[in-house]
Amino acid sequence: MKVKVVDFIKRKREVLSHHQFEFKDWLSPSIRDYWIEFLNKANSSHFATWVKDHNLASISEPIEIEMHPEATKVMNELTASLGEEIHVGEWLNVDQLRINNFASVTNDHQWIHTDPQKAATDSPFKTTIAHGFLTLSLLSVLTDSVDPASPKFPSARMTVNYGLNQVRFPYPVKSGVNIRARTKIQSVTPIKRGLEIVQEITVEIEGCRRPACVAESVMRLYF
Template sequence: MLIVNNFEEYEAHLGKELGISQWHTITQEQINKFADATLDYQWIHTDTERAKTDSPFNTTIAHGYLTLSLIPYLWKQIADIRNIKMEINYGIESFKFGQAVKVNSEIQLKAKLLAISNLRGITKVVIQAILDIKGEAKPAYIGNVVFLYHFN
């Protein structure tokens, strides 16, 4: 796991891969709970019987936004940013979904530091996020996430 204590330590990783998370299995229970939280009950996500026959995937798939919402959880497995008063999820940029994540697939996040700047004492970083699916050549998505850190 990468440990970062301040701006200078973070900046030393500019242009480098920061790490890879552990594998996480997307279950039907997680998909259903996400559907409950977002009120998105499209059958391709929640109707396991219909998905077997009517879906091109022959099974249910995770919501794209469910996979995006896992970035903070998976990011914490890659980097431990210390000595901060606050961390803010500031934005997401240029995300493209490459392929669906089928139920019971294992996913893993790869992160690379694309940019870092000091905004009057606030550290802004742009992290390239690639979500891989175990056994698949094409990622579920690729895009950039932006975090703001208020170091002590």
């Protein structure tokens, strides 16, 4: 894969000067790492010398990303299933003990989560509900991504949770219900030494039409 980084930067010079740190979030993952390196250079007192030494004004050759053979294999497999549902997890019970333990870890003891008696009378749901971040924190286990005995990408040397593009909690998870995750691959992009994968994960509630969570998750595989 070839990316003309310098031409891209030239065209966006004015935007870069005003929004340099926000701009990195708009970049495709294949050039984001190079952009961060560029910013580090730009913020140093030797930037002018660096530009001269690298003759940026005359650079026109695109940057090539050399892909590991296993990365190419995984990319081809995932690309063939873009937009398709590739995984449906097992049901997981979210009981009050799990909610209370999460409240203790995060120091979030709002009564809507931890006081069943008050929730029964004052909550519109008539029961306690799980923290949204509790549901979010369960994505790894719900997508079977944390089983050392059966890794999702066994050929990868390391798998990293790179972040989330967006998250919504359309419906609360009531204490005692079962939830599970359904996963689709949205994109697969080469990066230095690996792949960046964007997944759409939908957490459904057993017996409920509306999902508990819809998240666009970003992971990186290194080979």
